[in-house]
Amino acid sequence: MTGNVILEVNNLHKLYRLGAISSGTLKKDIARWWDMAVLKKEDPLQKIAGEEWQDLRKQNLLWALHDVSFTVREGEVLGIIGKNGAGKSTLLKILSRVTRPTKGTVKGRGRVASLLEVGTGFHEELTGRENIYLNGNILGMTSKQVDKKLDEIIDFSGVEQYIDTPVKRYSSGMYVRLAFSVAAHLEPDVLIVDEALSVGDSEFQKKSMNKIREVSSKQGGTILFVSHSMHAVQSFCSRVILLESGRIINDNTPEKVISQYLHSLQKKKRIQTYSNPDKAPGDNNIRIKKVYLQPETGHAAEQVTVETTVHVKFEFWNLQPQLDISVGMYLFTVSGECVFTTLSDPLKAENGLVEGACTIPGNFLNNDSYVISLVFLKDISDDIFYYEECLFFDVEDVQGEHKWYGNFSGYVRPKLPFTLSMKTSNGG
Amino acid sequence: MSPDTKDWLWEIKPAGSLPDIKPAELLRYKDLVMRFVKRDHIVSYRQTVLGPLWVFLEPLIATYVYFMIFTRIFNIPTDNVPPQLFFLAGVVIWSFFSEAIGAISPVFHHNASVFSKVYFPRIIVPVSLVLSKLTRFGIQCLMLLAMYLYYVLVEKTPVRPNIYLLLVPVLVLVTAFFSLGVGLVMAALAARYRDVQNLMMFAIRLMMFATPVFYPFSLVEEQYRFFLGLNPLTPILEAFRYALFGTGNLDWIHLLYGIAATVVTFVVGLVAFGRVEQNVIDTV
Numbered sequence: 001m002t003g004n005v006i007l008e009v010n011n012l013h014k015l016y017r018l019g020a021i022s023s024g025t026l027k028k029d030i031a032r033w034w035d036m037a038v039l040k041k042e043d044p045l046q047k048i049a050g051e052e053w054q055d056l057r058k059q060n061l062l063w064a065l066h067d068v069s070f071t072v073r074e075g076e077v078l079g080i081i082g083k084n085g086a087g088k089s090t091l092l093k094i095l096s097r098v099t100r101p102t103k104g105t106v107k108g109r110g111r112v113a114s115l116l117e118v119g120t121g122f123h124e125e126l127t128g129r130e131n132i133y134l135n136g137n138i139l140g141m142t143s144k145q146v147d148k149k150l151d152e153i154i155d156f157s158g159v160e161q162y163i164d165t166p167v168k169r170y171s172s173g174m175y176v177r178l179a180f181s182v183a184a185h186l187e188p189d190v191l192i193v194d195e196a197l198s199v200g201d202s203e204f205q206k207k208s209m210n211k212i213r214e215v216s217s218k219q220g221g222t223i224l225f226v227s228h229s230m231h232a233v234q235s236f237c238s239r240v241i242l243l244e245s246g247r248i249i250n251d252n253t254p255e256k257v258i259s260q261y262l263h264s265l266q267k268k269k270r271i272q273t274y275s276n277p278d279k280a281p282g283d284n285n286i287r288i289k290k291v292y293l294q295p296e297t298g299h300a301a302e303q304v305t306v307e308t309t310v311h312v313k314f315e316f317w318n319l320q321p322q323l324d325i326s327v328g329m330y331l332f333t334v335s336g337e338c339v340f341t342t343l344s345d346p347l348k349a350e351n352g353l354v355e356g357a358c359t360i361p362g363n364f365l366n367n368d369s370y371v372i373s374l375v376f377l378k379d380i381s382d383d384i385f386y387y388e389e390c391l392f393f394d395v396e397d398v399q400g401e402h403k404w405y406g407n408f409s410g411y412v413r414p415k416l417p418f419t420l421s422m423k424t425s426n427g428g
Numbered sequence: 429m430s431p432d433t434k435d436w437l438w439e440i441k442p443a444g445s446l447p448d449i450k451p452a453e454l455l456r457y458k459d460l461v462m463r464f465v466k467r468d469h470i471v472s473y474r475q476t477v478l479g480p481l482w483v484f485l486e487p488l489i490a491t492y493v494y495f496m497i498f499t500r501i502f503n504i505p506t507d508n509v510p511p512q513l514f515f516l517a518g519v520v521i522w523s524f525f526s527e528a529i530g531a532i533s534p535v536f537h538h539n540a541s542v543f544s545k546v547y548f549p550r551i552i553v554p555v556s557l558v559l560s561k562l563t564r565f566g567i568q569c570l571m572l573l574a575m576y577l578y579y580v581l582v583e584k585t586p587v588r589p590n591i592y593l594l595l596v597p598v599l600v601l602v603t604a605f606f607s608l609g610v611g612l613v614m615a616a617l618a619a620r621y622r623d624v625q626n627l628m629m630f631a632i633r634l635m636m637f638a639t640p641v642f643y644p645f646s647l648v649e650e651q652y653r654f655f656l657g658l659n660p661l662t663p664i665l666e667a668f669r670y671a672l673f674g675t676g677n678l679d680w681i682h683l684l685y686g687i688a689a690t691v692v693t694f695v696v697g698l699v700a701f702g703r704v705e706q707n708v709i710d711t712v
Contacts, residue, residue, distance in 0.1 A: 008436075016710065097440055097547035099709045106440040120545045125471045134467055137460040138546055144459075166474070 003074030006109055006222055007095070007190060013103035014065040014090050014246075064090040065101070066246040072190070077216050077223045079237035079254060081230070081261055086243040088226050092194055095224065110189025113139055124168035128159060128178055131167055135182045149185045157181035191215050194226045212236055230258050231336035262334050262369045262392060269392035277317045283385045285323060286376055289315040289353065291390045293372075296362070305398045306413055309362040312372060312391065318349045325349050326377045329358050334369040334392075339411045346380055363415035366408055367397040447702015449551065457552055464556035465563065483567050487523060491515045494642045507644045507675040509587055510579055516572050517669055518641035524565040525607045525661060526632050531557040532611025533628060536619040536708050543709055550705040551698075554615065558608045565600070576672065592671035592678065599668050606660055606690040612697030616704040640665050644676055657682060660689040 065087045072078050080088050093099045095106060096114050121138040122131050132153055136146035146153075154160055157178040159170070167175060193212055209232070215221035216236060227233050233240060233254060240257035242250040244264070250257045271292035274280035280287040296309040304310055312329060326346040331339045344356060372391040378384045441448075473479045491512055498504045499511040506514035532554045536543065539553060579585040617624040639661045640648075648656055656662060663679065663686035670678045 093544075093709070094440060096545075098544055100443040100706045101440065103442055105442075107436040107438070108440075109435075109437040114545075121542045123467060123471060125474050126467065130467075130470065134463050137457075137463040138542065138548060140457075140548065142456075142459045143463070 005071045006074045007072040007112075008107045009068060009070050009095075009104070010106070011104035012065050012068040012091070012094065012101050012106065013063060014087075014094065014099075015102040016062050016064045016090075063246045065094070068104070068243075068246070068248055070241060070248065070251055072222060072224070074189075074222055076239060077212075077225060077237045079233040079240040079257075080224060080226045080243065081228075081233055081240060081257065082243035087246040088243055089194065090246075091243070092192055092224070092226060096192055108190070111140055111186075112190040112192065113183070113186045113188035114192030114194065115183055122167060122175070122179060125166055127166055128157075128163040128170070129154075131178070132182055135179065136186075139183070139186055141186065153181045153185050156184065190222045190224065192224045192226075229336060230262070230334050234258060258334070259369065263394070269390075272390060277319070280317075281385075281387055282316065285318070285320050285378060285384050286325070286354075287317045287319065288387060288390075289317055291315075291374065291387070293391055293393055303396055304393055305396045306365060306367055307362045307398055308395075310360045310393070311357050312360065313355070313357045314374065315353055315355045316376075318351055318354050320349075321351050323349045324379050325354070326380060327356055328375040328377060330373040330375065331360070332371040332373065332389075333411055334371055337411060339365075339370070343377075364412055365395045366410060366413035367395050368411070369394045443703070443706035445703065447698055448706065449549070449698070449702060454549055454552070457548055460548060461552055461556045461559065464553065465560040468557070468560040469563070483564055484571050487516060487519045487568055487571070490519045490523070494519070498642050504643055505647065507646060507669075507673070509669070509673045509675055510583070510585055513572075513575055513579055513585075513587070513673070514644075514669070515642055516575060517672060518639075518665060520565060520568045520572055521603060521661075521665055521668060522636060522639060522641045523568075524561055525603060526636070527564075528558050528561040528604075528607035529611045529614060529632055530629060531561065532608070533614035533618050533625055535611075535615045536704070537622070537625075540709075551701065554608060554611055554701070558604055558611070561607070562600075562604055587672070588674040590671065590674050592667070595667060595671050599664050599671070602687055602690050603661070603664055605694050606664075606686075609690065609693035609695075609697035612701040613693070616697075616700035619704045619708050635659070635661075638662075644669075646676055657685075660686040660693070662686070 068087070068091065080091065082088055092114065094101050096112060121135055123134065126134060129150075132150065133143060133146050136149075137143065141149075154163055157180075159174045159178055162170065162174065167178070170178070191212070212223055212225065213236075216223055223236070225233065225236055237254050240252065240254045241248055242257045242261050250260050271290075272288070273290045273292075274288055277287040277289075280289065282288050291312075291314040294311040294313055295304050296311065314327070318325070324346055326344050328341060328343045330341050333339060342358065344358070347354065370393055371389050372393075373389055374387040375383050376385040376387070473482065476482065478485065494515040495511050498515075499506070535553050535557070543550065576587075580587060580589070614624065614628050618628070638656055638659050645653075645656070645662060645666050663682040666676055667678055667683050670676050
């Protein structure tokens with residue numbers, strides 16, 4: 001499965017100036033040049049490299065990446081996860097050679113191409129065919145290579161009839177299909193997929209997913225995959241890197257890294273409170289005041305085991321004089337599978353604070369990480385606000401009397417009436 | 429670890445102070461250069477009524493305007509060369525230079541979306557722009573040749589083609605490198621300070637007055653000759669006209685100065701562009 005090292009990242013650093021970046025005025029640049037070249041002072045930007053992050057912050061400088069090192073082997077599907085601003089995009093930008101690191105190196109073999117380059121350099125006055133060549137050349141193919149693939153590309157795109165029409169006459173769907181078709185026929189040695197950037201275009205997402213499957217199933221197809229969907233990361237990746245504030249904080253199997261990531265999210269996610277209705281999540285009907293998780297055995301920070309009964313409690317402001325409201329609760333596994341949906345009875349609420357609770361019984365959930373989303377409905381059927389992924393929690397295993405060492409399969413692990421007894425005995 | 433882990437194909441390093449130019453890599457991208465040149469030509473004339481005729485119309489209109497103003501109104505002598513021919517020769521070289529610079533200097537802003545997504549040696553864009561203006565210039569030279577033959581064969585004008593016509597390709601090459609050099613410097617400056625773009629385009633327009641486009645260098649007063657002669661385009665244009673018409677004079681030292689200035693400009697351009705290119709995406 002794992003072949004030669006195809007990509008080696010060493011001590012990668014990237015320093016950014018926040019805000020009005022180095023579009024620095026001519027005056028400042030000249031002053032810096034004067035200090036360095038004429039007065040022989042140290043380069044102020046160079047000096048910074050050794051200092052601490054907090055000090056940098058004051059100077060509007062930020063390490064987008066800090067001492068990042070890893071290697072990728074041929075055939076690996078490496079997931080890169082982390083919160084927004086953790087440095088994922090910066091890392092990809094350096095790997096696709098769009099920008100340079102501040103310190104450190106990346107060495108590699110073979111051609112790196114990324115799906116975020118779809119349609120790059122398309123010119124709307126050019127025809128589909130002309131754009132295939134232009135795009136192919138930009139992505140590093142020679143015209144001969146494009147010649148060979150041309151029929152395949154046109155075929156895959158499904159826009160043959162319009163291939164000699166300027167692309168400005170294309171629908172956006174046709175445009176994306178053609179662009180994707182070129183990218184899909186690149187056959188890079190390392191494919192970079194940044195799913196975060198393609199959000200909102202479900203067709204494109206589906207296509208890129210299929211492409212990833214195809215490349216990864218092919219022997220030797222190496223992929224770097226950035227995504228917010230833990231489900232996708234879990235199902236595609238053979239290894240995952242977790243970035244936080246520009247540093248790698250874990251590099252391990254998908255299971256381990258994803259659970260650490262979710263754990264770090266979860267700390268903040270067993271309770272959410274808002275004191276000001278104007279700034280709270282919601283809409284013009286309702287605003288969330290508080291959602292929290294209350295294990296029956298104690299206070300909110302208590303461990304939840306497979307046997308614990310858990311109360312999901314919430315309070316919200318009703319801003320309308322009269323509102324016929326009901327609340328639905330979705331429970332998902334962290335990998336995105338819906339375990340169940342449940343719905344409250346409707347309430348004719350007056351203007352004011354409304355509270356609610358839903359109880360998940362003990363001996364029902366499996367040991368896994370779960371995510372709760374709430375949906376607020378008006379007049380039983382109109383959903384007015386979807387409070388997505390408002391709570392995260394882990395359910396721990398307990399060693400029961402039965403010495404079962406593996407995990408139980410399934411999303412839930414209910415304790416159901418289950419009898420087992422001797423009917424007749426042969427012994428005597 | 430397998431033994432071949434040492435032979436890496438490429439390496440990404442922090443931005444250095446010297447431009448990072450790999451000739452082998454440029455060669456691999458030659459198809460892209462040609463593609464950009466082609467794109468420029470297609471895009472400039474698609475959806476225009478007169479299409480490629482503009483290549484001829486622009487210099488012809490300019491020549492006619494100069495003829496009206498400088499010959500008819502101000503009666504500026506043109507070294508005994510028919511004024512139309514004299515102006516056209518100046519106009520084609522000048523427009524090659526100014527159009528190339530106008531196209532190259534906003535390179536980082538015009539290509540920001542491509543540059544922020546995909547890697548290829550950035551120098552490819554300015555080079556392809558110069559090549560595309562060079563093709564245009566080549567086509568315009570055919571028109572110049574037609575007019576030239578008309579005057580020599582039909583009008584029997586005393587302009588004499590001479591051995592120095594062989595120098596023309598060299599002059600064109602020097603003009604191309606000078607344009608590329610100036611363009612690269614301006615692109616590097618404009619990437620950081622957008623107003624450079626406006627300022628420089630204005631400066632280029634003024635520079636035309638300091639270039640013998642619509643007057644012969646021989647007309648320049650002695651005391652200003654040195655100053656105007658500093659413009660590297662001046663000896664190039666003078667030599668071009670000398671080769672074509674056999675008028676004016678061919679000052680070898682001045683021409684060598686023009687070539688030397690071109691080399692310096694080009695190297696400065698490469699370094700400036702190469703330095704800016706490496707991290708420009710963080711600022712544009």
